[in-house]
């Protein structure tokens with residue numbers, strides 16, 4: 001266990017208190033955040049019973065498969081891989097990337113800490129870290145074109161108006177800057193929909209014994225993103241690229257260098 005994990009007793013418990021059988025879904029791999037090669041620990045208890053019913057094993061895998069050393073989940077490692085692909089000179093991990101001068105020169109906004117990646121990102125001198133809803137992503141307090149890179153993970157689905165939020169991240173990016181993010185995408189939905197009128201769905205609560213505690217506050221989901229996610233992002237003005245498939249999707253939204 002690293003010092004980082006000691007600071008997060010909830011995660012430490014998730015790694016050590018697992019449903020019998022989860023161990024069989026562990027993987028071996030190299031962590032794109034810290035560089036550790038070893039076990040990645042699956043936990044079905046990262047999801048509430050409600051979320052497990054709707055999303056199943058694929059979302060549990062994405063939200064767990066925790067790196068045994070730094071505690072980053074598969075989702076967080078996916079974002080780190082994309083950042084390495086986009087920005088690295090020779091770095092192969094986020095831990096190395098934050099030591100490269102070009103990355104250290106970037107003005108970065110991390111809106112809601114990206115799990116256990118946050119302590120690594122915090123080494124970048126250009127990082128501005130804020131938390132929604134204290135900082136409203138639908139009405140950001142930052143000047144136009146302030147950032148080179150905006151990062152969000154599992155945030156836009158919790159915002160009443162994600163279209164407005166995307167227009168705001170566009171506004172605070174310089175031309176050519178990028179908003180790299182994840183949201184859960186439901187492959188059975190052709191069109192993104194508001195959840196108003198649907199049964200409330202909360203994220204942040206676990207299953208099994210973790211149903212009794214919240215790792216973060218319960219967060220109501222306002223939007224179910226569907227397969228039209230790229231068009232939704234494009235409508236805010238971005239050029240849209242995606243990396244990965246299905247539940248592992250990472251969106252790379254670039255503010256065009258020159259306005260059309």
Ligand SMILES: [Zn+2]
Pocket residue numbers: 031032033034035036067068069070071072
């Ligand atoms: Zn790691």
